Amino acid sequence: MLKVQNARRWIRDVTVKKDKGRKALLILLLIFPLLLAGCWNNRPLTEINIVAGMGLERTEDGTILVTVQVAEPGAIQPASAGGGSGGEKSKPVFVASNEGETVFEALRGMLAVVDKKLFLSTAQVLIIGEKLAQEGIGEILDFFERDHEVSYLVDVIVAKDATPDELLRIESDMDTIPAVYIRGTVENTAARGTVKKTLLIDLFKDMDCKGRQPTAGQITKSSDKEVRTEGLAVFRDGKLAGWLNPYETRGFLFANNELKGGIVNVPVDNGKAAFEIIRSKGSVSVEVEDGKPSMLIIRVNAEANVGEYGSGGRLDSLETLYMLEEKLGEEIGKEIEMALEKCQKEFASDIFGFGIYLHKYYPKCWKEVENDWHNIFSKLPADIRVDAKIMRVGLVINPVGKGE
Numbered sequence: 001m002l003k004v005q006n007a008r009r010w011i012r013d014v015t016v017k018k019d020k021g022r023k024a025l026l027i028l029l030l031i032f033p034l035l036l037a038g039c040w041n042n043r044p045l046t047e048i049n050i051v052a053g054m055g056l057e058r059t060e061d062g063t064i065l066v067t068v069q070v071a072e073p074g075a076i077q078p079a080s081a082g083g084g085s086g087g088e089k090s091k092p093v094f095v096a097s098n099e100g101e102t103v104f105e106a107l108r109g110m111l112a113v114v115d116k117k118l119f120l121s122t123a124q125v126l127i128i129g130e131k132l133a134q135e136g137i138g139e140i141l142d143f144f145e146r147d148h149e150v151s152y153l154v155d156v157i158v159a160k161d162a163t164p165d166e167l168l169r170i171e172s173d174m175d176t177i178p179a180v181y182i183r184g185t186v187e188n189t190a191a192r193g194t195v196k197k198t199l200l201i202d203l204f205k206d207m208d209c210k211g212r213q214p215t216a217g218q219i220t221k222s223s224d225k226e227v228r229t230e231g232l233a234v235f236r237d238g239k240l241a242g243w244l245n246p247y248e249t250r251g252f253l254f255a256n257n258e259l260k261g262g263i264v265n266v267p268v269d270n271g272k273a274a275f276e277i278i279r280s281k282g283s284v285s286v287e288v289e290d291g292k293p294s295m296l297i298i299r300v301n302a303e304a305n306v307g308e309y310g311s312g313g314r315l316d317s318l319e320t321l322y323m324l325e326e327k328l329g330e331e332i333g334k335e336i337e338m339a340l341e342k343c344q345k346e347f348a349s350d351i352f353g354f355g356i357y358l359h360k361y362y363p364k365c366w367k368e369v370e371n372d373w374h375n376i377f378s379k380l381p382a383d384i385r386v387d388a389k390i391m392r393v394g395l396v397i398n399p400v401g402k403g404e
Contacts, residue, residue, distance in 0.1 A: 047116055047117075048116050048117055048118075048119045049068075049114055049115075049116045049117065049118045050070060050071045050119055050122050051068050051069070051070055051071075051118050051119060051122055051123045052070065052071045052093060052122065052123065052124055052177050052178075052179035052180065053068070053069040053125045053126075053127070053178070053182065054066070054067070054068050054069070054120070054123045054125070054126050054127070055067040055068075055126070055127040055128075055129065055159075055163075055164020055165060055167065055168050056103065056126070056127070056128055056129060056132055056140055056164060057128075057129030057131060057132050057159075057163050057164050058129060058131045058132040058135055059099060061099075063099040063100060063101055063106075064099065064100055064101070064102060064103055064106050064132070064140070065097055065098075065099050065106070065129075065164075065165065066097065066099075066100065066103060066106040066107055066110065067095060067096070067097040067164050067165040067168050068095070068096055068097075068110065068114075068118060069093050069094075069095050069168045069169075069177075069179050070093060070094050070095070070096065070114070070118070071093050071122075071177050071179075072091065072093060072094065092176040093176075093177055093178065093179075095165075095168050095169050096110060096113045096114050097113070097165055098110040098112070102139070102143070103139075103140050103143040103144075104143055104147075119149070120147070120149040120150045120151075121151050123151065123154050123179070124154065124155065124179045124180055124182070124183040125154065125155045125156075125157060125179050125186070126144075126154050126155070126156045126157075126200060127157055127158075127159050127164035128140070128156065128157070128158045128159065128164070128216070129158075129159050129163055129164050130159055130160055130161070130240065133158050133233065133235075133239070133240035134239060134240045135239065136238045136239045137203070137207075137214075137238055137239075138207065138238045141204065141207060145204060150200070151200070152199065152200050152201040152204070153199050153200070153201065154199065154200050155183050155186050155197065155198065155199065156198045156199065156200050156202075156203055156216050156217070157182075157186065157198070157216060157217040157218065157219045157233075158216050158217070158218055158219070158233035158240065159219055159220070160218050160219070160220050160231070160243060161220055161221070162219075162220060162221040166221060167219060167221060167227060170221070170226070170227060171224075171225060172225050172226065172227075173225055174226075181227075182219065182227055182229070185227060185228070185229045186217055186229045189217075189229050189230050190217075190260060191261055191262075193250045193253055193254075193260060193262030193277065194230045194231070194246035194247075194250055194262065195217040195218065195229050195230050195231065195232065195246075195249060196215055196216070196217055196232055196249065196252075196258065197217065198215065198216040198217055202214075203216065209356065210355060210359075210373070211350070211353060211354075211355030211356035211357075211358065211359045211366070211373075212353035212355060212356050213234070213235050213236055213237075213241075213349040213350055213351045214235040214238070214351075215232050215233060215234055215235065215252075215351050216232070216233045216235075217229055217231075217233070218230065218231035218232055218243060230245075230249070231243055231244055231245055231246055231249055232244040232248070232249040232252065234343060234347050234349050234351055235349065235351075236347055236348065236349040236374065241346075241347040241348075241349050242342070242346055242347050244339055244342060244343075247335050247338065248335065248338045248339040248342060249339070250262060250264075250335055251332070251334075251335030251336040251338055251339035251340075252336075252339040252343075252351065252352070253282075254280060254300050254302070254332055254335065254336055254386075255284055255298045255300060255336050255339070255340070255352055255384075256282060256284070256351075256352060256353065257280070257281060257283060258282075259277065259280045259282070261276070261277050261278065262276075262277050263275065263277075263307065264277060264328060264331055264332060265331075266324070266327045266330075266331045267327070268309070268324070268327065270310065271309075271310020273306065273308065273309050273310055273327070273328075274306075274307040274308035274309075274310075275304040275305065275306060275307060275324075275328050275390070276304055276305045276307045277303070278303050278304060278305055278391065279303040280300065280301070280302045280303070281300070281301045281302075282298070282299065282300040282301075283298070283299050283300075284296070284297065284298050284352050284353060284354055284357060285297040285299075285357050285361075286354050286357050286358050286362070286380075287383075288362050291364070291365055291368075292365065292368075292369075293354075293358060293362075293365065293369065294380070294381075295380065295383055296340070296352075296377075296381070296382040296383070297382075297383050298336055298340070298352075298382065298383070298384045298385070299385055299386075300332060300333075300336065300384075300386045300387070301386075301387045301388075301389075302328070302329070302387070302388045302389070303388075303389050303390075303391050304388065304389070304390055304391065305390070305391055305392040305393075305394075306324070306390060306392065306393045307394075309393075309394075315393040315394075321390055321393070324390060325388050325389060325390050326388075328388040328390070329387060329388035330386075332386045332388060333384050333385070333386045336384050336386070337382070340352070340382055344377065344378045344379075345378065348374045348375065348377065348378040349374070350373065350374070350377045354377060355370075355373050355377070
C-alpha cells in the first residue's frame with residue numbers, strides 16, 4: 001500500500017514514465033503539502049481525498065454550496081506503484097458538492113457524500129461564486145482564517161457568468177486535473193498583465209486594510225472544456241462592486257507596480273506597433289493642500305521592446321523612436337485612466353491604495369477623511385504621467401544609440 005511517508009519514492013517512480021515531467025510536477029503540487037503535515041505521515045493516500053480545487057457559492061435558498069474537485073491517486077500514479085495491473089483506468093478526478101448554513105457545516109457534511117476525509121491543503125484554486133461575492137466574502141474568509149488545513153497560498157478567483165460548480169466540473173483537454181489547468185491559466189495571464197494573481201493571504205490583508213480595497217482575478221467559462229482567466233473583480237467593503245476588463249486590469253497593475261509583463265498595441269500610420277513590456281515601476285500618492293487631499297498622483301516608468309511595427313520599414317530614426325515612446329506612454333496612460341475612472345465613478349472603491357499613502361504620510365489628514373474616503377476618493381481629480389522607453393527595436397534595422 002502506498003503511504004504518504006513513501007511519497008518521495010512514488011514521485012521518483014513516476015519520473016521514469018512517459019510524460020514524466022508533467023506528471024511529476026502534478027504530483028509534487030498535490031502531494032508536497034502532505035509531506036509537511038506530520039499528523040498525516042502514516043495515513044495511506046488511498047484513505048484520504050486529495051482536494052485539487054474548491055468552490056463556494058450562495059444558493060437560491062440562502063445556503064452555501066461547497067464544491068470540491070478531488071484528485072484520484074490511482075489515476076495519476078504509475079501502474080507499477082499501485083500494485084495492480086490491467087483493468088479500466090479510473091478517472092483522474094471526481095467532483096462532489098454539499099450545502100450548509102456555513103462553510104464549516106457544508107464541509108463537515110461532505111463526509112456524507114464522499115467516502116474519505118478531505119485533505120484541503122492540496123487545493124490549487126479557490127473559486128468564489130459571483131452571487132456569494134456580491135453578498136460579501138467576510139463570512140467565508142473567517143472560516144479560512146481559522147481552519148489550519150487550508151493553505152494561505154491557494155489562488156483565489158471570482159467566477160463571472162458561471163458557477164464554481166460548473167467550472168470545477170470542466171473536463172479540460174489541457175491537463176489531467178482541471179484545477180491544475182485553471183491555476184496554470186492564472187499564471188499565464190498574470191505574466192501577460194491581464195489578470196492579478198491573488199492568494200488567499202492577500203485577501204486577508206486587504207480585507208483588514210481600510211486604505212485599500214480587495215481585488216481578485218476573474219474566471220469565466222469560454223467553452224465546455226475551457227476557461228478564461230482575464231479581468232479583475234473589484235470589492236468594496238468586502239462585497240463585489242464590479243469588474244475591470246483586461247485592459248483596465250493592466251492599467252491598474254501598471255499603477256500599482258504589480259505588472260509582470262505583457263504586450264501593448266499602439267496605433268501607428270497604416271497599422272499598429274506591438275511592444276513587449278520588460279520592466280515597469282509604478283507608484284501612487286496623494287497631493288494634500290490645507291490639510292485636505294486635493295489630487296491623486298500616479299507615476300509609471302515603463303521599458304519595452306518593439307515586437308512588431310505595422311508600418312514596416314526601418315526604425316533607424318531617433319525621431320521615429322521618440323514618437324513611438326510617446327505613443328506607448330499615451331496608451332499606457334489611457335489604460336490607467338480607464339481603470340481609475342471606473343473605480344472612482346462606478347465603484348467608489350480605492351483598490352490602488354491611495355488611502356494607504358495618506359495613512360502613512362499624512363496620518364492626521366487620514367484620520368479626518370477615513371470614514372468618508374469612498375466618497376472623497378470618487379471625486380478627486382488625477383494626475384497620471386507615464387514615461388515609456390524603448391530598449392530594443394529588433395534585428396531588422398541597424399541599431400541606433402540614443403544621444404549619438
